[in-house]
Amino acid sequence: YVRGIRPTLVEIFKEGHTLGFLTKTKDIESIKYIAEHYISDQNIKYWIQKVKQANKAREAQNLLRKYNATLNDGKLNIQQFITEASSDFFALAMDAGSEKIDTPQEVADLGIKLVTERVERYRKMAEECRIQGQVPMEGVITGLPTLDRMTLGMKPGDLVILGAQTGHGKTAFAMNVAKAACVDTKNNILYINTEMSKEQIARRWGAILSDVALYQIQSGSLTNEQKETVVQAYNRLRKSGFYPCSIPNLTPQKLDVMARKAKIQRNIKLLILDYVGRMEKVQKGMDEWQVLEQIVKSIKLLAQNLGIACLVLVQLTPTGELQGAKRMENECDLMLKMIPVEKDEHRKKIEQKLKKHFEEFNYRIFVQKARDAESGVSIPLVFEKPKQQIREAQEEGTGYEDIGTVVDM
Structure with a gap:
């Protein structure tokens, strides 16, 4: 039948x-x-x-x-x-069937079914997004419009790797992606942190959602108005699909069990791991790059088996490199680096390459690999560290747009 x-x-x-x-x-x-x-x-x-x-x-x-x-x-x-x-x-x-060899007729029928469903879904999304002035997405958004337009979101089975140096916004990036994924849009996500306590995570949410500086929330030096703003921010979080778990001694086995449990109980669309460098070794005696390679492979399989997207944070060396990066690139669908932009000449070079002028920005996302999009692209970011907010830098005019145009007097 x-x-x-x-x-x-x-x-x-x-x-x-x-x-x-x-x-x-x-x-x-x-x-x-x-x-x-x-x-x-x-x-x-x-x-x-x-x-x-x-x-x-x-x-x-x-x-x-x-x-x-x-x-x-x-x-x-x-x-x-x-x-x-x-x-x-x-x-x-999950009704996972045993492996079988498909017939060419079954593959052809599946292809027709998929393309028909995809066209219908895209047209429906396009119409909805046209009304709202948005671009239709196939996966979970990151909150960075340029990156989302390039990739159409983090899709089921995708492994996304984000690398940054110590103290340069790995967790802030992860939580801003979480905000876009489960507060601004209604997806359930599992956020696993290996470094911070649930109290630290909660305080960061207060800053990100309220526009109040993190140090004020930590110290309690808030006016009544600021306190009310922070409380309202937490009420937004209350209605979201954010499911966090702090596990300092995380192992690949624990990660597998937690992800499967969250998929069954919460139907998560995205898993964020912050960060992979703190996970316990798979086998003693392995070099760090070997450990990372094995963990990344297991997470890619997890993403495919559960039909979810996985965002994994890794730490870059002081020179901006990542040990075992080539092997990780082979496993991931999207590899990003969050890089500080501290000098004006660096900003000008980025603007010249993009042929655009932006508001002042202090970081950039570099797309090192993208399986389904263009790689080698830089996306300027504004990282407001006191509020732990990360957003894409806004494009600005140069002031010379009207040169050469005829103006009626």
Whole structure:
């Protein structure tokens, strides 16, 4: 029925014989009786669902027996046991089917179905965005208009890596992306921080959403009006899809379990990991770049298996480099660097390359790799550190736009 074949009695007999389910005359008579007395075109979907549920129950019983037997092993690695069990039960809960070889007809039908759905969805989004003056997105937005237009958002299965030096806005960038993703738009996200406590995260939200300096929120030196503004900001956060978790001793296994749990319970669209350098080593004796490579590979698989986007923060060296960067580039779909712009001549070079003039900016996002967009692009940013706010620099006129034009007197 799912393949478009009407499940007549003859088709059921053919399928049953092919699969080896019908071997006796009694089996055929039983099927014939069931078909005549219980199944019709009107309730076929109901019975298909019943069969699926019964099959899922049998698979669950098999998993329980399998892991119950494993528990008796005296050399059991309990962390690995939990990870494997959670992965198997998650696959069962999400109806993940076993691997199969598709036919060319199935691939062609799927392609037609996908392009038809994509065109209809795009036209609908385009109409909605035209009314609102926006660009239609396919994934979760970052809040940086130029980057979002280039990539159409962070899509399911995407791995995005953001690198920055110590003290140069990794967490601020992550939280501003979170604001765009789950406060400004209504997506559920999982934010995992390996460095800060939940109190520190909460205070930063207060600054980002209220336009009040972080140091004032930390010290409590607020006027009554500022306090009310901060409270209203937290009420905005209350209605968002922000689900944070602070785990100083994060391991790839813990990350896997937390992400799967959040996908099932909250249907998250984005996972933000802040930051990967604090995760515990997969194996002792590995160099840091090897650790990062293995972790990034596992996160890419996680993004694909769960159908979510993953934003991972990494730390750059003082020279702006990243150990193992080439290997990470191979795994990720989008690699970004957040780089300070401290001198006027650097700003002028960026403006000359972009052939645009901007308000004064102090950082830039450099698109080092983009699988589905142009790479080698710089996007000027304004990073207001006291308020922990990051936004794209606004383009300004040069003052010479009217030169050469005829002006009526």
